[in-house]
Amino acid sequence: MNEQDLRQLLTVSVEDVLPSQPATAGWERARRTRRTRRAVGAIALAVALVGVGTVAALRPPASSFPDNPVAPTPTVEPTHADAVQRPPTELTFPPDPLARLSSPATVRLSERPVERALALFQPMDEESHANGPVRVLGNDGVVRSLDVVTLAPTQDAGGNQAAAVKPGVLSPDGRSAAFAQTKELVIVDLTTAAVRRIPLDGYLELVVWANDRVLVGGDDRTYAVDRVTGGASTIDVSTWAVVAPDPSAGREAALIEMVGERSGLKLRSRAAREGTVRSEQPITASALPSPYQINEFYGRGWLHGGRVASAAWITSSEIDGAEGVAVLDARTGAVAHVLDLGRDRSKGCCPVLGWDNKGAVLIQLQPAAVASWNPETGEITGVVRDLVGVVALAS
Secondary structure (H helix, E strand, C coil): CCHHHHHHHHCCCCCCCCCCCCCCCCHHHHHCCCCCCCCCCCCCCCCCCCCCCCCCCCCCCCCCCCCCCCCCCCCCCCCCCCCEECCCCCCCCCCCHHHHHHCCCCEECCCCCCCCEEEEEEEECCCCCECCCCEEEECCCCEEECCCCCCCCEECCCCCEECCCCCCCECCCCCEEEEEECCEEEEEECCCCEEEEEECCCCCCEEEEECCEEEEECCCCEEEEECCCCCEEECCCCCCCECECCCCCCCCCCEEEEECCHHHCEEEEECCCCCCEEEEEECECCCCCCCCEEEEEEEEEEEECCEEEEEEEEECCCCEEEEEEEEEECCCCEEEEEEEEECCCCCCCCCEEEECCCCCEEEEECCCEEEEEECCCCEEEEEEECCCEEEEECC
């Protein structure tokens, strides 16, 4: 959200935040539907907050990806934070405009469309089922109900289900939302409340906005759908592995995937239009103190200029398989920082939810909290707590 949106929303009174309580399912619940990945155990309910890169983000140099002409990278202030960092025992939660999402909707979207949506929120119950209509928070501070479409859970061929609201469904400009459904993509124009249904084949589970297209796919295929015409074609990109692009990077910016495990982790660059592989390089963790290593990434990765942030399972000083968050260089694959979240958390608990406009990473933290972590300074603060459900955020 931009400064004007923040100033406008901060003039509206924010309700007091509630005490913490456990969360129950998450991005990893959807991710376990992949036939090519091992199943994981019980997981926490993701407050999946989708943040996307800011127009002030650092840009990688043109040599980063041959097919991706970009502006020169601005100078970055040197970091004094350790390569491995840990969250405090107790987070502080200053008032935040997004806390209005905890309030029930006061009007229907069909009656009062938005100029721009700041966020979507799907309340969930303890069984990870939708618990009420999707809420739409406009830049006017009003919470609306999404009444123009009834969303079914996404599912795979095995019948595993997950909420239709996931990271990536809200467009960076906050004007549209796209939802994967079995055999179709549903696009809602939030400024008019109009609904478009685009027929596609297969079990569709994940959505990523990629400039002028929407990438939607499941286990065995991915479609690139033109957001204006609705024209669709298959593309050789995995919606499970692709990093959410920086919205300021342009329509020809390369698509980045993070694939593999442990010593086989790789950063792969694909051509934006065709999806052909342009380059591939190993992901390295030589900057981390021994025995820290990245075992595997999970959830959505998010590109912010020249950096990628993603949740990961890590080898820490305590255990092989701890929860963590990693920030790496999108040009070299070098891991620069890791947030060690420890061993006493549910598997797949803490997906990265995007970047804010100050270069901090947004993360889900138990119990039912969203936190902001600045890897350059080591500062970690609370953003929202006790918002049990799935959140999608526009830039």
